[in-house]
Amino acid sequence: MAGNTGTYLIRGASILGGEPADLLIRDGVIAETGTGLSAGDATVIDAAGLVALPGMVDVHTHLREPGREDAETVETGTRAAALGGYTAVHAMANSTPVADTAGVVEQVYTLGRTAGWVDVRPVGAVTVGLAGEQLAELGAMADSRARVRMFSDDGICVHDPVLMRRALEYVKAFDGVVAQHAQEPRLTAGAQMNEGEVSAVLGLTGWPAVAEESIIARDVLLAQHVGSRLHVCHVSTAGSVDIIRWAKERGIDVTAEVTPHHLLLTDDLVRSYDPVFKVNPPLRTDADVQALRAGLADGTIDVVGTDHAPHPSEHKECEWAQAAMGMTGLETALSVVQHTMIETGLMGWADFARVTSTTPARIGRLGDQGRPLEAGEPANVILVDPAARWTVDPYRMATMGRNSPFKGRELPGKVVATFFKGHPTVLDGELNTPYPYAAAPAGAA
Amino acid sequence: MKHLLSTQDLSRSNTISILDTAEEMAAVGDREVKKLPALRGRTVVNLFFEDSTRTRISFEAAAKRLSADVINFAAKGSSVSKGESLKDTAQTLSAMGADAVVIRHWASGAPHRLAATDWIDAAVINAGDGTHEHPTQALLDAFTMRRHWARLSGTGSEGADLKGMRVAIAGDVLHSRVARSNVWLLRTLGAEVTLVAPPTLLPIGVEKWPCKVSYNLDDTLAQGVDAVMMLRVQGERMNASFFPSTREYSRRWGFDDNRLRALDRLGMKDTIIMHPGPMNRGLEISAAAADSPRSTVLAQVRNGVSVRMAALYLLLSGDTREPAQPVLATAGTAQTKESN
Numbered sequence: 001m002a003g004n005t006g007t008y009l010i011r012g013a014s015i016l017g018g019e020p021a022d023l024l025i026r027d028g029v030i031a032e033t034g035t036g037l038s039a040g041d042a043t044v045i046d047a048a049g050l051v052a053l054p055g056m057v058d059v060h061t062h063l064r065e066p067g068r069e070d071a072e073t074v075e076t077g078t079r080a081a082a083l084g085g086y087t088a089v090h091a092m093a094n095s096t097p098v099a100d101t102a103g104v105v106e107q108v109y110t111l112g113r114t115a116g117w118v119d120v121r122p123v124g125a126v127t128v129g130l131a132g133e134q135l136a137e138l139g140a141m142a143d144s145r146a147r148v149r150m151f152s153d154d155g156i157c158v159h160d161p162v163l164m165r166r167a168l169e170y171v172k173a174f175d176g177v178v179a180q181h182a183q184e185p186r187l188t189a190g191a192q193m194n195e196g197e198v199s200a201v202l203g204l205t206g207w208p209a210v211a212e213e214s215i216i217a218r219d220v221l222l223a224q225h226v227g228s229r230l231h232v233c234h235v236s237t238a239g240s241v242d243i244i245r246w247a248k249e250r251g252i253d254v255t256a257e258v259t260p261h262h263l264l265l266t267d268d269l270v271r272s273y274d275p276v277f278k279v280n281p282p283l284r285t286d287a288d289v290q291a292l293r294a295g296l297a298d299g300t301i302d303v304v305g306t307d308h309a310p311h312p313s314e315h316k317e318c319e320w321a322q323a324a325m326g327m328t329g330l331e332t333a334l335s336v337v338q339h340t341m342i343e344t345g346l347m348g349w350a351d352f353a354r355v356t357s358t359t360p361a362r363i364g365r366l367g368d369q370g371r372p373l374e375a376g377e378p379a380n381v382i383l384v385d386p387a388a389r390w391t392v393d394p395y396r397m398a399t400m401g402r403n404s405p406f407k408g409r410e411l412p413g414k415v416v417a418t419f420f421k422g423h424p425t426v427l428d429g430e431l432n433t434p435y436p437y438a439a440a441p442a443g444a445a
Numbered sequence: 446m447k448h449l450l451s452t453q454d455l456s457r458s459n460t461i462s463i464l465d466t467a468e469e470m471a472a473v474g475d476r477e478v479k480k481l482p483a484l485r486g487r488t489v490v491n492l493f494f495e496d497s498t499r500t501r502i503s504f505e506a507a508a509k510r511l512s513a514d515v516i517n518f519a520a521k522g523s524s525v526s527k528g529e530s531l532k533d534t535a536q537t538l539s540a541m542g543a544d545a546v547v548i549r550h551w552a553s554g555a556p557h558r559l560a561a562t563d564w565i566d567a568a569v570i571n572a573g574d575g576t577h578e579h580p581t582q583a584l585l586d587a588f589t590m591r592r593h594w595a596r597l598s599g600t601g602s603e604g605a606d607l608k609g610m611r612v613a614i615a616g617d618v619l620h621s622r623v624a625r626s627n628v629w630l631l632r633t634l635g636a637e638v639t640l641v642a643p644p645t646l647l648p649i650g651v652e653k654w655p656c657k658v659s660y661n662l663d664d665t666l667a668q669g670v671d672a673v674m675m676l677r678v679q680g681e682r683m684n685a686s687f688f689p690s691t692r693e694y695s696r697r698w699g700f701d702d703n704r705l706r707a708l709d710r711l712g713m714k715d716t717i718i719m720h721p722g723p724m725n726r727g728l729e730i731s732a733a734a735a736d737s738p739r740s741t742v743l744a745q746v747r748n749g750v751s752v753r754m755a756a757l758y759l760l761l762s763g764d765t766r767e768p769a770q771p772v773l774a775t776a777g778t779a780q781t782k783e784s785n
Contacts, residue, residue, distance in 0.1 A: 195649050200654070204576075273561070
């Protein structure tokens, strides 16, 4: 339990979009809830009109450090996360060196604590160097100070079925999960965009839906066979939603994630040849977008993961085929999900909390994240102004990446405050100060 | 029209303007002195990221006949091969005062990037981008077909379109920028297009294109065609399992001697055989077909210069709404000047 994080009385926030109530935050926890709580020595935050939600948990973030500090650092990426309403992020393993040893995951974990903006939970690589040939020391990463529970070769598919089977089996020893980047490599050699009507016209090599769906189908069957837990990263096609729905109906322990960009954008945008729209898996069709929204609403898809992927500008200011794949997402995720899921009537704010906080924390086995907004719980809380509207300007973001596909769009919803372990990392929509780990008692998590 | 990037966004009237202007340019090519002063003092850069001697010299001849200064920038052996980006190359050319950039690039969409960004303010002409488009090739093909179609109907080419003409385009449609540009342009001009290819060499989504699709060249010929365009097929596609062998490809989808005879047998005496070059004789087209009186291969090359002159002229002289008048005037002036 941390101390010295101050006392805050959040006055009149709509709890998960429901009835207004007060939240008293003290010493890192929600000390009291109710109405008309007395302020005492607390700093009072008038939250009338604001929605209180559990701090968001991203299951899929690329922080780029170590190795590509020209693209993002743990410091800049986690500032972006805090501004976006996150109190925890899972840092993907495709850094340089790859996070495939206890040493690297501990380095990333330590960088996260030094930054102090959110919980940084390193994801361990499944295979050494993401090479898909030999299992990395998953147990050592699990036992390290970083306590890794999620393993992924994200960016590359664990396509060897035997290796995937072994990974799924092995992580059972420490309650781990394999997060699969589902992409059949032979079907996607040189792929540039979704294969369909638009790729036919543009003359860009297609990335067919079947390359994702065939891997997901194989993996859910493997997970069933060995009795393991599988997580599917960035589901992008209607067919994948169907397969995951089928697997869940059979009781297979699979969870799935969708990115904000796949909930909103389609491959029609590629007609501009602007590489800001180049991402892997690629933007799909409107039918896919609608199926993903329906899947998220009905629980087939469990969580929203940003796949935040910052790139230096020179990797996007070039020919489409030369450009890097990926989009930033931490500072727009809440707004895009509000726009696509809440304003469409598909979900309420309680559902939002489930798909952005509660379930992601459960998948990553983060005990103190994604908790109910109740007395005694860790004070990872955000306040959102759902009535705000803003125009996306990548040059005003905290991330170093300027590659936001939402540039110039007007979106709803703004994070007003983020409390991380009871400390306000964001206040009045601006970065405040990081969590004072040094001031906290020794052993504070 | 500031750029020429694709035939998909060319209107019918713009297309016919370009073709009519090309007729004017062709007339210049028939003269003893094949030069107009229209683009004197303007700089045209041929920016080639992919080898294509034929297209490059065609553009070079076109620009020179219009008196433009021509700079050839081949990416191989240049700063580009040392890692210079398209952006830096474009800004360099801009700083040197290029008025038009003729770009050939292996990456689909590269000309669109040049046109859409603020890297360079020149007119951009797509001289073939990846497997996307090759608009001047389609324009020269349409020019060639229009002359043929007009001659058959006993009328002049000027102002005419290709209404009712039946065109078969056969070969590797999947990887062909020529096929794409032709499908859009020929549709705009009113021709009826049938694509003929093995199913592996047709893109997913082709069923939405404004044309018919066939897997059988003999059936397509039997139903009647006025022009058959054979696309180059690369033997190495065989290694990627697009077809089992070059011989099987040639038997089923090549324009061989049997199919040449079939045109005679079916009474299609006026059907022309086209090829954008370079040809693989014996693979997609037999030597007899390539050299037959039906072949328009060399006329296509000749017409390419006229069409590219028209494109350069229209883009660099600005107004595309009434292109015929200034060309006529310029041509007249030129003739006077050159004869002095």
